Amino acid sequence: MGSSKATEKADSKAGANAGEKPTTMTGARILWECLEREGVKTVFGYPGGAILPAYDALRHSSIRHILVRHEQGATHMADGYARATGEVGVAVATSGPGATNMVTGIATAMMDSSPIVCITGQVGSKLLGSDAFQETDITGVTLPITKHNYLVTRADEIAHAVREAMYVAKSGRPGPVLIDITKDAQQSTCELDWEGAAPKMRGYRPDLSPAKEEYEKALELIRHAKRPLILAGHGILVSGAEHEVKAFAERACIPVALTLLGLGTLPASHFLNLGMMGMHGEAWVNKTIQEADLLLAFGMRFDDRVTGNLKTYAPNAKKIHIDIDPAEINKNVKVDVALVGDLRKILLELLPRVEPGNHSDWIEYIRGLKGDTAVRDIQNLPDNGHLYAAHVINDLWHETRDRDAIIVTDVGQHQMWEAQYYKHERSRSLITSGGLGTMGFALPAAIGAKVARPDADVWVVVGDGGFQMTMAELATIVQENLKVNIAIINNGYLGMVRQWQEFFYDRNYEATPLLNPDFVKLGQAYGIRSVLVQKRGDVVPAVRAAHAHEGPVLIDFKVEQEDTVYPMVAAGAALNEMIRRPNPLIETAEDE
Amino acid sequence: MLHTIVVYVENKPGVLSRVVSLFRRRAFNIDSLTVGRTEKPEVSRMTIVTDADEDQARRIVANVYKLVNVLLVDDVTHHPALLRDLALVKVAASRETRSQVLELATVFKARVLDIASDSITVEMTGGEEKVDRLLELLHPFGLLEVVRTGIVAMRRGAKSPSVTTKAKAAGTVDDGTVSYSV
Ligand SMILES: Cc1cc2nc3c(=O)[nH]c(=O)nc-3n(C[C@H](O)[C@H](O)[C@H](O)COP(=O)(O)OP(=O)(O)OC[C@H]3O[C@@H](n4cnc5c(N)ncnc54)[C@H](O)[C@@H]3O)c2cc1C
Ligand SMILES: Cc1ncc(C[n+]2csc(CCOP(=O)(O)OP(=O)(O)O)c2C)c(N)n1
Ligand SMILES: [Mg+2]
Numbered sequence: 001m002g003s004s005k006a007t008e009k010a011d012s013k014a015g016a017n018a019g020e021k022p023t024t025m026t027g028a029r030i031l032w033e034c035l036e037r038e039g040v041k042t043v044f045g046y047p048g049g050a051i052l053p054a055y056d057a058l059r060h061s062s063i064r065h066i067l068v069r070h071e072q073g074a075t076h077m078a079d080g081y082a083r084a085t086g087e088v089g090v091a092v093a094t095s096g097p098g099a100t101n102m103v104t105g106i107a108t109a110m111m112d113s114s115p116i117v118c119i120t121g122q123v124g125s126k127l128l129g130s131d132a133f134q135e136t137d138i139t140g141v142t143l144p145i146t147k148h149n150y151l152v153t154r155a156d157e158i159a160h161a162v163r164e165a166m167y168v169a170k171s172g173r174p175g176p177v178l179i180d181i182t183k184d185a186q187q188s189t190c191e192l193d194w195e196g197a198a199p200k201m202r203g204y205r206p207d208l209s210p211a212k213e214e215y216e217k218a219l220e221l222i223r224h225a226k227r228p229l230i231l232a233g234h235g236i237l238v239s240g241a242e243h244e245v246k247a248f249a250e251r252a253c254i255p256v257a258l259t260l261l262g263l264g265t266l267p268a269s270h271f272l273n274l275g276m277m278g279m280h281g282e283a284w285v286n287k288t289i290q291e292a293d294l295l296l297a298f299g300m301r302f303d304d305r306v307t308g309n310l311k312t313y314a315p316n317a318k319k320i321h322i323d324i325d326p327a328e329i330n331k332n333v334k335v336d337v338a339l340v341g342d343l344r345k346i347l348l349e350l351l352p353r354v355e356p357g358n359h360s361d362w363i364e365y366i367r368g369l370k371g372d373t374a375v376r377d378i379q380n381l382p383d384n385g386h387l388y389a390a391h392v393i394n395d396l397w398h399e400t401r402d403r404d405a406i407i408v409t410d411v412g413q414h415q416m417w418e419a420q421y422y423k424h425e426r427s428r429s430l431i432t433s434g435g436l437g438t439m440g441f442a443l444p445a446a447i448g449a450k451v452a453r454p455d456a457d458v459w460v461v462v463g464d465g466g467f468q469m470t471m472a473e474l475a476t477i478v479q480e481n482l483k484v485n486i487a488i489i490n491n492g493y494l495g496m497v498r499q500w501q502e503f504f505y506d507r508n509y510e511a512t513p514l515l516n517p518d519f520v521k522l523g524q525a526y527g528i529r530s531v532l533v534q535k536r537g538d539v540v541p542a543v544r545a546a547h548a549h550e551g552p553v554l555i556d557f558k559v560e561q562e563d564t565v566y567p568m569v570a571a572g573a574a575l576n577e578m579i580r581r582p583n584p585l586i587e588t589a590e591d592e
Numbered sequence: 593m594l595h596t597i598v599v600y601v602e603n604k605p606g607v608l609s610r611v612v613s614l615f616r617r618r619a620f621n622i623d624s625l626t627v628g629r630t631e632k633p634e635v636s637r638m639t640i641v642t643d644a645d646e647d648q649a650r651r652i653v654a655n656v657y658k659l660v661n662v663l664l665v666d667d668v669t670h671h672p673a674l675l676r677d678l679a680l681v682k683v684a685a686s687r688e689t690r691s692q693v694l695e696l697a698t699v700f701k702a703r704v705l706d707i708a709s710d711s712i713t714v715e716m717t718g719g720e721e722k723v724d725r726l727l728e729l730l731h732p733f734g735l736l737e738v739v740r741t742g743i744v745a746m747r748r749g750a751k752s753p754s755v756t757t758k759a760k761a762a763g764t765v766d767d768g769t770v771s772y773s774v
Contacts, residue, residue, distance in 0.1 A: 140609075143609065143610060143613045144617045147660075202602060203602060203660060203663045203664075204660045205657060327651055327658060330647050330651065
């Protein structure tokens with residue numbers, strides 16, 4: 001293999017400058033040593049036979065190991081860690097079932113471009129291909145859901161694989177990387193050549209930049225636009241371009257709509273921030289997109305939850321797409337100008353050359369589009385004894401807005417209400433599974449976020465369905481003594497699916513009603529302070545009490561069972577064809 | 593239309609499956625795929641023929657580039673290029689038809705590899721259409737067995753893009769800029 005050759009060559013070089021003393025150690029120790037030197041402080045993992053040599057060597061390392069309850073949890077924790085900080089999160093598992101349990105978390109990270117490195121043990125190299133006990137071809141299994149993966153069969157390949165994996169995971173468009181290490185590679189010894197193992201790659205082009213003339217074309221379109229709109233995506237956060245986006249929008253006076261994963265990259269309170277676009281985005285935002293004459297897509301990939309029917313999408317608009325991944329260009333939406341490269345670098349080029357704009361007519365017009373749709377009617381309802389998820393989110397926002405809070409949501413109706421009713425002011429203050437929509441993500445991802453940002457207030461906002469997919473990680477919270485607060489939005493349904501059944505399947509609620517355990521007792525069984533909240537007036541006191549309590553807190557919010565997320569663009573419909581909330585008073589009356 | 597894409601990859605285990613897996617996952621079609629060694633021992637070379645419009649072809653190139661082991665991707669469709677397919681063809685040939693088959697082989701410059709009492713095996717190398725044409729003409733005699741390698745391609749002249757096999761240190765900014773004007 002090429003990599004071993006590279007190591008040999010580099011070996012002699014390192015010997016020549018004799019900068020670092022080469023030390024002989026087992027592959028297992030090399031693994032931790034390299035992770036440590038790469039800056040990894042914490043890993044999330046679960047042991048087993050094929051990874052035991054690595055676990056045995058952990059005692060020589062300063063790395064903190066967090067014992068999870070399911071390997072899917074480990075991957076989501078690594079993912080949450082990565083999304084909270086931008087640093088690579090690391091998960092560890094054994095071969096076979098340990099490795100396959102990681103698949104969902106890896107696919108989740110892949111879809112949302114989250115940098116994680118997964119390390120799996122593998123059967124001995126001589127047993128590869130023999131259907132040995134707990135042998136799974138995990139590099140084969142994860143081929144389409146990793147950015148890259150490695151099968152390492154020799155101790156002297158470990159350092160190189162680890163360093164390259166960390167680099168590949170984080171550079172360019174980030175993503176998950178898996179390293180599968182055979183048991184004998186962990187056990188045998190060799191010299192660690194740190195310098196020689198530095199990533200030197202012959203292919204791989206993570207850092208492209210646009211040709212000069214593309215900038216000119218973009219500036220020309222911006223100059224002539226009368227109704228321009230910025231579409232702010234997750235790439236802003238990945239690129240660290242929050243400041244540049246704000247400066248650009250202000251200078252050119254262009255309003256900004258955000259994707260779900262872009263929320264927080266421009267403060268919700270900013271006068272140019274219109275709110276979220278897409279399937280459950282604000283009605284006026286989607287109308288604005290349909291009427292715009294120029295769209296500037298900043299690090300967003302025109303997901304189908306964002307565009308609705310592509311044939312009718314933004315029919316009047318020229319489009320400029322800035323994205324680090326050339327494969328995203330013209331994938332879903334055909335664009336007029338593409339600037340391929342890192343968003344921040346590109347905006348720094350554009351900023352001094354973009355003319356100060358004045359689009360006050362357009363902005364005024366958009367304000368008009370808001371009309372009554374901007375009214376959060378549900379919040380204005382008199383307290384009729386019903387508790388709505390929107391109330392809970394709104395109160396949670398009020399109580400955490402002045403704190404350094406990270407909200408980690410699961411997938412479903414509660415996720416959309418969070419996006420609509422929680423006003424995110426800061427980047428990375430929302431962590432959510434967007435592209436894969438992985439139920440069970442929230443609790444473990446929140447653990448990762450809390451480990452990464454111990455000073456932040458981490459809140460899990462999770463449905464009663466999704467919570468039960470990974471609730472075993474409650475034990476991890478307790479064992480690791482983590483202050484994570486959990487808000488279960490308990491509607492007794494797989495709510496988002498029930499909503500689709502309501503709209504598109506004749507209200508045939510097949511397999512969506514949930515018989516739930518008593519979540520309060522469940523939390524208590526783990527030694528977690530747990531309370532039930534059923535009245536609107538009790539929300540704020542419960543949140544305050546959670547903040548005051550030192551340990552983790554679980555709140556079971558029993559909310560309106562058959563509430564619906566509005567507005568909604570049905571899958572395949574045009575963005576401006578939205579299903580709107582019927583008169584809320586009438587709707588509530590029907591419920592009784 | 594058919595696009596012919598040449599992909600230079602690191603000669604490492606598993607690289608072929610990465611490329612094929614990508615085509616399958618992205619629902620790109622593969623008309624033919626060949627892979628083999630090159631003048632550089634550390635580089636393998638694939639020729640992939642795929643049915644794609646211009647936009648799709650561009651997306652294919654961009655996606656293939658994302659594979660970490662890929663060194664260079666060259667869509668030669670719109671460049672003067674040599675495209676060659678090789679076929680081994682076993683044709684039924686009785687004493688009466690043998691001379692007609694041999695005549696066809698001669699006209700097509702196909703090499704005769706084997707003559708048995710009731711069959712002839714020829715080797716035909718050429719552009720895909722020429723191979724198709726020969727097969728068409730041999731069809732009435734009875735094609736007993738046919739195998740084709742699929743297309744291999746090379747640009748004409750000395751102007752093939754060169755593959756950098758020099759390792760880049762992490763963080764090195766790529767020298768190339770990209771133009772994705774539409
Ligand atoms: C139930 C449910 C409902 C949903 N409803 C909505 C909805 O109503 N509205 C909505 O917006 N989403 C919605 N989503 C989420 C949606 O599915 C997508 O996940 C989301 O729209 C993707 O946002 P994005 O394109 O900003 O981020 P990503 O999918 O993460 O894409 C980021 C893009 O940025 C690029 N990039 C990365 N780094 C850089 C860099 N350094 N420089 C430049 N570019 C870079 C990447 O190449 C990529 O193209 C929903 C999800 C669920 C589960
Ligand atoms: C792992 C997984 N399985 C199935 C789905 C499909 N799905 C999307 S939302 C949803 C319902 C979620 O219910 P719940 O967690 O109670 O949240 P709610 O919508 O009620 O707020 C389901 C089943 C999914 N997204 N992820
Ligand atoms: Mg529910």
